[in-house]
Each structure stands twice: as C-alpha cells, then as structure tokens.
Ligand SMILES: Nc1ncnc2c1ncn2[C@@H]1O[C@H](COP(=O)(O)OP(=O)(O)O)[C@@H](O)[C@H]1O
C-alpha cells in the first residue's frame with residue numbers, strides 16, 4: 001500500500017510536474033480540448049450525425065490520455081535513468097505501477113469532465129442535470145478501461161523504446177474506430193471489429209445513451225463489458241510485465257545508452 | 258555568399274539524417290496525416306458536394322504544419338541538449354543560416370505528408386483526384402512551403418527563449434488546424450475569431466491551395482491571397498530574426514547556450 | 518564467510534545493427550569470471566573502460582541475468598532469489614542520471630525509503646542521518662536539477678544507504694568528480710567500510726583502488742587477469758624496473774623492435790605534443806639501457822631514467838599498453 005501511494009505521489013511530481021499552473025493547464029488541457037473542437041467541427045461540417053454525437057464522442061476520447069501517459073511513463077523513467085533503480089528495489093511491481101497509474105486515471109477522468117464542460121459552454125451541448133450521475137459513471141468506467149490498455153503499452157515500452165509513438169497511434173486508432181467520430185456501422189468490418197476490441201468503444205456508446213435520457217441501468221451492461229475489456233488488457237499487461245522484466249534483465253535494456 | 262550557401266546545404270543534409278532517424282518525427286509527418294485523412298473522409302463523404310481533393314490538401318497541410326511545428330521548435334533546443342549549440346555559435350557561420358538549412362530538411366520531410374494523404378485519397382479510397390488550376394496550385398504550393406519555412410524559423414528561437422513555450426507549442430496543432438480552416442470552412446467559427454485566422458500564414462496557404470485545387474477562386478482573388486501570404490510570412494521571418502538576435506545576446510551574457 | 522561469490526560468470530550481449538539489413542553481433546562483456554569476496558571486505562574491481570565492470574555490478578545487483586554461471590550474494594542466488602536479495606543490497610551506478618531532477622533531494626530519498634519499505638516511524642530520522650553523513654543537509658530541500666555533479670553522486674549514496682544494506686556496490690563512484698569531490702566521496706566510503714559493510718568498488722583509477730581497497734581484482738576484456746592485495750599485486754612487478762626514455766618521432770616499428778628484445782617484458786607509449794615517453798619494463802634495470810638505445814639507433818633520444826616498478830606499472834603491464 002505504501003509503495004502504491006508513494007509511487008502515485010512522487011512519480012507524478014517527479015515526471016509530470018510543471019513550473020506554474022498556467023503552463024500545466026495549457027499544456028495538459030489545450031491538446032484534448034482543441035482536439036475535441038477540431039473533430040467536432042469536422043463532424044458538424046460533414047453533417048452526417050448531429051453535433052452532439054461528435055461532442056460526446058470526442059469528450060470521451062479524452063480518457064485515452066490516461067492510457068497514453070501510463071504507457072509512456074516507463075519510457076520517461078528509462079530516459080532519466082531512474083528505471084534501473086526502481087527495478088533494483090524490492091518494491092512490489094504491481095503496487096509500484098498501479099500507484100503510478102492511479103494518478104493518471106484520476107487526472108484524465110477530470111479532463112474528460114472538463115471536456116464535457118467545454119462542450120456544454122462553447123458548443124452548447126445539452127446535458128440535462130438528471131443525466132450527470134450517469135455520465136460521470138461512464139467517464140470513470142471509460143477512463144479505467146483505457147488505463148488497462150495503458151498498462152499493456154507500458155509493458156511493451158519496457159523493451160520497445162518509443163512508447164510515445166505507440167501511444168499516439170493508439171489514440172488515433174481510438175479516434176477512428178471507437179465510434180467517437182464515425183459510427184461503427186459505417187466502417188469496413190475489419191475496422192469495426194478492431195473498434196470492438198479496443199477499450200472505450202462501449203463507454204462512448206453508453207455515454208450517448210445516458211445523454212439521450214436512457215438511464216444508468218440500461219447502459220450498465222455496456223459499461224460492465226468495457227470494464228471487462230480494460231481488465232483483460234491490464235491482465236495481459238501484467239503477465240507480459242513479469243515476462244518482459246526477465247528479458248530486459250537478460251538483454252540489459254533497462255537503460256538508454 | 259557561396260560559403261553561406263554551403264553551410265545552408267550542409268546543415269540541411271545533417272538535419273535530414275537527424276529527423277528521419279526520429280520515429281516520433283516520422284509519425285508526425287507520415288502516420289498522423291494518414292489517420293486524419295481517413296477520419297476526415299469518413300466524416301465528410303456523406304456531404305452533398307463532397308470534394309476528396311479538399312480533404313487531401315487539408316489533411317496534408319495538417320501534417321506539413323505539425324512537422325514544422327515539432328521539428329522547428331526542437332531544432333535549437335535539441336542542439337542545446339546535445340551540447341552542440343555552443344560549438345555552432347562559436348563557429349563563424351551565422352546560426353540563422355544553419356537553422357535555415359535545417360528547416361529546409363524539415364520541409365522536405367513535411368512534404369511527404371501531402372504524398373501520404375494523396376495516397377489515402379487516390380489509392381485507398383480510389384477517388385479520382387485532380388487539381389482544377391495546376392499552375393496556380395504549383396505557385397501556391399511553393400509559397401505555402403516558404404511560409405511554413407518562415408514559421409519554423411519563428412518556432413525555433415521562441416521555444417528556446419521561453420521554456421514553457423516549448424511545452425505549450427506542442428498543444429498548438431489543433432488550434433492552428435481549426436483557425437486555418439484545413440478541414441472545414443472558418444465560417445463555422447464565431448465571427449470574432451476571424452482576425453486570428455487572417456493573421457496566420459497557414460490560413461492563406463490553405464486558402465490558395467484549396468481554392469486553386471477546387472477552382473473556386475478568381476485569379477485576382479488568388480493573387481491577393483498570395484500577397485497576403487507573403488506579407489504575413491515576411492512578418493514572421495522578421496520576428497524570427499529579432500528573436501534569434503535576442504537569444505544569442507542573452508545566451509552569451511547569461512551563459513545559457515550550453516545546457517541550463 | 519563469503520558475502521559475494523561469482524562462479525564462472527559469462528555475459529554475452531547480442532546487438533543488432535543496421536535498420537534495413539539487420540545484422541546481429543555478439544559482444545562478450547564478461548568471459549568466465551570467478552570471485553569470492555568476504556563479509557566486511559572492501560574489494561576493488563579495476564579495469565579500463567569496457568572491461569566489463571558495470572556488467573558484473575549489474576549481474577550482482579539482479580539487474581542483469583548472466584548468460585552462464587552462478588552468482589550468490591549473502592547466500593541468495595542473484596537470479597532466482599532476486600526479490601529477497603534486493604532488500605539486502607545497495608548500489609550506485611556511475612554518472613549523474615537516475616534521480617528525479619524535478620524533486621528535491623529529500624523527496625528523492627523519501628520516495629526510495631517507501632520503495633524499500635522502511636519503517637514509517639524511522640523514515641524521517643533515517644533520512645536526516647543519511648543527509649548528515651553525505652553532507653547534504655543544508656541543500657536537501659532544493660531541487661536536484663541545481664545540484665553539482667558531486668552533490669548528485671552523494672545523494673545517490675544517501676539513497677542507497679537508506680535501508681542499511683549489508684552489501685554495497687559502487688560503480689565508478691568518483692568518475693567525473695573534481696579532486697575535492699572525489700576525496701570527499703572516498704572519505705565517505707572509508708567510513709562505510711569501518712561500519713563493516715561489504716563493499717565492491719569499481720574504478721579505473723589505480724591509486725584509488727590502492728588507497729581504499731583491501732583486495733583488488735584487475736579485469737581486462739571480461740577476464741580477471743590478476744587478483745590479490747595491493748601489496749601482492751606490487752609483488753608481481755617487484756623484480757621489474759622501468760626504463761623511461763624520452764624520444765621524438767617514435768613509430769610502431771620502433772616499439773616492435775623494443776618488444777622483440779628478449780629482456781623486455783612490456784613497452785608502453787605516452788605522447789606529449791612533439792615528444793613521447795616510452796616506458797619499458799625489464800628485469801635488467803640500468804643494464805638494459807645501452808641495448809635499448811642501440812635498437813633505437815636512428816631516433817632522437819632525450820632524458821633517460823630508471824626506476825622501480827609501481828602498482829600502476831603492474832596495472833599497465835596486465836591490461837596492455839593503451840590507456
Ligand atoms: N546493454 C548492452 N548492450 C550491448 N553491449 C553492451 C551493453 N552493456 C555493455 N555492453 C558492452 O559490454 C562491454 C563491457 O561493458 P561495461 O561492463 O559497461 O564495461 P566497464 O563498466 O568496465 O566500462 C563493452 O564492450 C560494452 O560496449
């Protein structure tokens with residue numbers, strides 16, 4: 001438990017701390033909020049779906065930041081040379097990396113909320129107060145689900161150097177195949193199957209249902225499925241982790257040279 | 258003069274090797290516009306007057322701009338992080354000439370974005386792609402590249418002068434895509450945003466490229482667009498020159514040419 | 518009892534080169550090393566760059582799994598019992614990386630105190646103690662980014678001592694430090710030794726190993742070429758003298774000609790601008806000088822001196838002519 005909290009606190013401050021709140025907010029929020037605006041405006045221009053389809057979809061996509069940050073944190077540790085000291089410590093790996101991940105989950109969930117706020121204030125998204133608890137639930141589930149994928153990415157980053165690029169590719173895949181911008185039914189089968197296999201897809205669908213007044217209970221099965229998908233990725237991530245740590249120790253790839 | 262030209266070309270060569278060795282830069286130049294083009298086609302193709310060439314040019318421009326944004330803003334900071342900056346400045350070659358050469362290499366990489374989006378439109382989706390006014394398009398392309406070159410020259414000293422700028426610049430991709438109307442008309446934006454769009458060289462680049470490929474602009478309109486494009490690029494080049502001088506003066510006084 | 522045992526350790530790195538046509542190459546970093554280090558001993562591993570020192574330290578600290586051989590530290594197998602072993606050992610790899618620059622020195626220590634599961638009640642006092650030991654108390658709340666090279670290295674030492682490890686691995690700890698910083702660090706190492714910790718120190722400075730270590734192993738190209746107390750190593754060259762010849766314009770052929778003489782054991786060359794210094798190890802002492810001069814016939818020879826061989830000469834003799 002201590003390793004968990006210490007990793008959450010110091011890991012975040014050590015790797016992702018900015019000089020001033022303004023710089024922090026611009027750097028962390030500018031990208032997701034402007035991305036939301038960009039894709040929603042393309043959607044509006046195209047007109048094949050109502051604007052709120054794009055607004056909700058792209059607000060939910062912000063959750064993928066969590067997966068991205070979790071996936072790249074290890075690469076950062078390797079770059080600054082701390083990874084080898086972490087691995088050399090006896091601390092429990094699960095607690096260490098879950099501690100790291102927890103902060104990013106919380107941060108990203110807050111950013112998704114900010115995304116919805118931005119969609120409401122700037123683009124006039126209409127979300128009745130009664131839908132908010134349900135939306136909040138889908139946000140939390142969605143963020144947790146992508147974070148599972150983030151753990152898998154993190155494991156891959158253990159041996160592969162450029163986790164940043166891998167993370168970016170995943171974010172764009174999510175933009176394309178998760179139904180955030182294009183309904184799954186309009187995608188070629190190969191892509192829509194891929195969409196089903198990625199986390200977040202069902203949470204996005206659930207968010208739209210909840211926003212349309214569908215009620216939490218109706219979308220619970222979707223959310224549970226998404227959570228399951230996230231959990232599956234996280235488990236694969238962890239199996240890979242223990243295996244890859246051994247490989248990294250054999251090849252000496254814990255450090256950049 | 259010949260000496261400067263040689264430095265310019267050599268710097269371009271060195272930078273070419275550097276950027277093509279960076280997986281991240283290759284992602285920005287090739288993969289990101291690839292995804293954006295596919296996404297935009299799916300999102301726009303149900304439109305009544307859908308024009309594939311509009312998406313190809315717009316998504317290509319987004320890749321061009323992103324590549325210049327990232328390579329430009331890290332071209333000086335990277336030299337400093339590797340400890341080369343002091344050596345470069347100590348050499349008799351002016352830093353701006355060196356950076357100018359490097360920026361040409363960055364442009365060459367950036368240009369592949371257009372190729373990628375063309376392949377997506379004409380190859381993957383099998384759209385017949387043709388440009389209505391090829392001569393105008395060619396001139397527009399050359400001017401667009403020049404304007405991006407001047408922007409790269411501006412990002413370089415900006416990001417090294419104020420550290421936060423380097424961190425924030427990365428977040429400027431989408432705002433610029435939005436304000437420059439790469440993939441939707443800026444008429445979709447609230448009216449008071451227009452002055453921002455008009456001040457940005459890439460807006461004029463997008464306007465002349467898309468106008469000439471769709472044939473929607475009269476020739477006097479195109480010429481006017483070119484003139485404004487040149488003027489805004491000129492402003493950014495002059496600003497770049499001033500920032501470079503400030504940076505070198507400050508750097509020599511405070512010793513920040515080496516790593517801080 | 519032995520704290521550290523290496524049995525026939527071998528480590529081969531496989532590196533791939535080329536992006537398009539990939540070739541794979543094997544680098545033998547450690548080639549059959551066996552060592553026993555006793556509890557409480559300060560043992561020096563000495564060798565030139567690339568000899569395999571860091572590789573051995575990483576194997577001992579569980580960070581690298583050797584290609585072959587057995588490693589035990591305090592009775593734990595460094596491959597199989599890695600998790601248990603990690604509580605018992607501390608390590609510092611050379612260089613100034615591996616710290617969170619955005620955090621203060623104290624916060625860096627706090628984090629690692631948690632990772633090593635140090636008793637919550639004792640964390641504070643332990644950190645103070647360590648900061649005191651390495652002399653960083655006044656600067657502990659500043660960010661590490663502003664620390665000098667020596668301060669970072671001392672912070673690393675404090676970090677690795679937090680959990681009071683019984684065995685300590687220090688990989689070239691004084692590398693890159695100024696003379697004063699290096700001396701301060703050596704004082705700290707002496708203090709640790711007096712606390713009965715087992716310490717394995719690697720270095721490529723002969724005098725450092727001589728001044729600190731009880732026993733030394735000299736490593737070259739992944740193999741141990743000599744082992745013993747500093748005195749024993751000096752014994753290796755006790756019957757040797759060194760003839761130093763100042764020359765101008767010596768070529769390889771001259772060196773080869775000297776090496777060809779049957780009474781010459783080794784020749785090394787050191788270049789200074791125009792002149793070079795040839796160091797010839799021989800058992801003959803001054804009696805060798807006429808013969809040496811004769812074989813350098815057409816060369817300008819300046820000062821010639823003869824002295825007894827030192828530990829440094831033993832090192833040069835063992836690891837070859839370069840460096
Ligand atoms: N991760 C690695 N991959 C490939 N080769 C390596 C790696 N680490 C070290 N080597 C090689 O192994 C040899 C021994 O290196 P090292 O143990 O670092 O030597 P030392 O610490 O004595 O300078 C060197 O030739 C080095 O290039």
Ligand SMILES: [Mg+2]
Pocket residue numbers: 567570571572688689
């Ligand atoms: Mg080493």
